[in-house]
Amino acid sequence: xxxxxxxxxxxxxxxxxxxxxxxxxxxxxxxxxxxxxxxxxxxxxxxxxxxxxxxxxxxxxxxxxxxxxxxxxxxxxxxxxxxxxxxxxxxxxxxxxxxxxxxxxxxxxxxxxxxxxxxxxxxxxxxxxxxxxxxxxxxxxxxxxxxxxxxxxxxxxxxxxxxxxxxxxxxxxxxxxxxxxxxxxxxxxxxxxxxxxxxxxxxxxxxxxxxxxxxxxxxxxxxxxxxxxxxxxxxxxxxxxxxxxxxxxxxxxxxxxxxxxxxxxxxxxxxxxxxxxxxxxxx
Numbered sequence: 001x002x003x004x005x006x007x008x009x010x011x012x013x014x015x016x017x018x019x020x021x022x023x024x025x026x027x028x029x030x031x032x033x034x035x036x037x038x039x040x041x042x043x044x045x046x047x048x049x050x051x052x053x054x055x056x057x058x059x060x061x062x063x064x065x066x067x068x069x070x071x072x073x074x075x076x077x078x079x080x081x082x083x084x085x086x087x088x089x090x091x092x093x094x095x096x097x098x099x100x101x102x103x104x105x106x107x108x109x110x111x112x113x114x115x116x117x118x119x120x121x122x123x124x125x126x127x128x129x130x131x132x133x134x135x136x137x138x139x140x141x142x143x144x145x146x147x148x149x150x151x152x153x154x155x156x157x158x159x160x161x162x163x164x165x166x167x168x169x170x171x172x173x174x175x176x177x178x179x180x181x182x183x184x185x186x187x188x189x190x191x192x193x194x195x196x197x198x199x200x201x202x203x204x205x206x207x208x209x210x211x212x213x214x215x216x217x218x219x220x221x222x223x224x225x226x227x228x229x230x231x232x233x234x235x236x237x238x239x240x241x242x243x244x245x246x247x248x249x250x251x252x253x254x255x256x257x258x259x260x261x262x263x264x265x266x267x268x269x270x271x272x273x274x275x276x277x278x279x280x281x282x283x
Contacts, residue, residue: 004036004060005037011034011037011038014034014068015034017072018030018031028049029059030071030072031049032049032051032056032059032060033059033060033063033068033071036060042056043261054112054113055112059071061115083110087114087116088130090113091114091130094109094113095127095187095189099188099194100186100187101186103120103187104120104123106118106126106187107119107120107123131189131190132187132188132189132190133187133188134185134186134187135185135186136185136186137188137195138194152277155275159249159275163249164246166244166245166246167245167248167249168212168245168246168247168249169212169248169251170211170212170219170238170248170249171211171250171251171252172209172210172211172250172251172252173209173252173253174206174207174208174226175207175209176207176226177205177207205222206223206224206225206230208220208221208222208223208226208230208231208233209221210238217241219234219237219241221233221234221237226255226257227257228260228262231258232262232266235263235266238250238272239270247273249272249275250267250274251275251277252274252275252277253277258274259276
């Protein structure tokens, strides 16, 4: 890992401690620091030990601040963590922006962000103390932003004019056909309303696809869910469909899984350039 180096003495110390640990979770934390300090990238460590990047950064921070003892202590005892007032304020601001459908998701966020363990019951009490109640969000229609649309159309015309003869432009999106929008309960600030754009559907079907406007050619995959893995599946299928094409310019919205490092890297390997476009705003 660039910027993270260990001395030979630190590496030897990590080896000795790792051999002495009986708890797998503690041993894995030591292994993480050892691998990063001996040339492994963050991506490789996350893949090998099935970690998310937030958890990895937390372990690095603990090791830098207090060495091995700080890295492995109190991580597997199961006690409840306590947030400071500043951390509670950060959590409150985050919950104002993001709607969580259950307290377990809030528990995960607290752990990844602050490194503190909360039970579901403890997180529920914390949410109530911060003034949140469990209720459905309010459904409202979406409204387009003319300014954002105009800006994109200008860029789109520029892109079409600079294409090589074997390049292609595709519009990619995931769709979830259903009848009637169903608002799920989530943690919302007491006295406030959360708003979501309405859609239609009872039985949900996940379809990932890309459209080529000139020929109306559509390439689709049918998935149980849409995420970074299923996006890569679509990319590979596009390359088979457009095997004689040069660069594929794929226009998409700002869904989080489109911006995952694994997605961006594979797009580059397949000579696919993602063009992000999101002109929709809530009223």
